[in-house]
Amino acid sequence: MSQIPKLDIVSFFEYVTGLKPTEDQKQLLLSLTDMNVKKVIISAGRQSGKSITCAVAILWLSFVYGQEYPVKILLVSAQENILYFHIREILKRCPEFEEEIVAHGVYSLVPLRGYELRNGSIVYVRGATDKQIRGLPADIVFIDEAAEVKDDVILTALGNLSGSISKFILLSTPHKDNLFTKWATDENSGFKVHMWSAENLPWHDKTILETKKKEMSSEKYAVEVLGRPPTIQERGFFSRTHVNKCISDSPIVREGGTIEIGIDFGETESSTILTVIERVGKIKSKILDIKKWKLPPELVVDEILMQIRKWNPSIVKADNKPPEYMNVLKTKTRKIVFIDCTFHKELMLGQLQKLIREHSILIPQHEVELIKQLTIYRRGMKVGDDYVDSLALAVYDYGFKPSYGKVFIGAKNKV
Secondary structure, eight states, rough: OOOOOOOOOHHHHHHHHHHHOOOHHHHHHHTOTHHHHHHHEEEOOSSHHHHHHHHHHHIIIIGGGGTTOEEEEEEEEESSSSHHHHHHHHHHHHHGGGBSSSOOSSSSSSSEEEBBBBTOEEEEEEEESHHEEEEEEOOEEEEGGGGGGGGHHHHHHHTOOOOOOOEEEEOOOSSSHHHHHEEEEEHTTTOOEEEEEEEOOOSOOOOHHHHHHHSSSSHHHIIIISSSEEEEEESSOHHHHHHHHHHHHSSSOOOSSSSEEEEEEOOOTSSSSEEEEEEEETTEEEEEEHHHHHHHOOOHHHHHHEEOOOOEOSSSEEEOOOHHHHHHHHTBBEEEEEEEEHHHHHHHHHHHHHHHHHTTTEETTTTTHHHHHHHHOEEETOOOOOHHHHHHOOOOOOOOOOOHHHOOEOOOOOO
């Protein structure tokens, strides 16, 4: 005869943890144990209690519900399985569960890759790879740290479900774009979404929360604390993860490729930025140099011409605004193609975004300002985007033909 008390899920939470669940946790517990709710997403801030709540639900489903209806539960995690860690810690504190487990682990009561109960319920614990999870039959699937799991693995886990229960549950902070964040924000996804914040929870220090709010961007605070995917306005145009993978900690040297230059002219609140890139083949681009000037047009022009002489690029692409720069430079060199960014900027940014997403551009780690602007860039920015605009011009490929005209330093002094 089982010694496990047949408690409702909220009472069971209190029994095995000694804690009172928050209202958010109560609502989640009810969804997780309601067999009519087939798809559940938990998008919550870090350290907000989502993992321990799911751990308790798994124990209730396997030990209590399983007394009448044995279940097979697949628990998938992309990283160290904190959810299963909570399960093992609870079982250590509740010795009455021990006799229900068919085979104990080598080093602890609970085996590292899951457990089987005398009532016939089984919990499989696996890593987030197709090889580990394919073929395991499941009534219920939990995917922990789901934002870290590849889309094809999520879909493989979905394919493991069969039978009348067929519950599919994903939990995470929404810190990456994948199926988890897509479903969490799609009103027509069919998922019951539980989204809650780590603010105002009794186990969080208010001083630490205030520091997070002060130091984190609105995007990061939304994800890490509020537990919601950032809005379109909050999202960075360039993924921080992809930008970081483009940064080179080794010196970037020329390889004999094609040199191109992009220039974003400064106005009242910004500087003129000149970016030199080298194209190596059709895919890779490398940033060789960046120059910045906070000078009036008549002085910047001479500096620009010196850089063109130094690098001898195949083409220079520059914004056609403000017009005073263009009007002067047109008389000095034929290498510059002036671009109306009103019409071309979306294409320019799209090409730069693709290069960064594919890690096909190398950015020197010392170009701190460029890296900073890339990570905070938003559509429609008017200030603080001059480095991004200059780089976007430098890498822009819209069928321009390289010009090999001479650079004219003065009316009587040709170079």
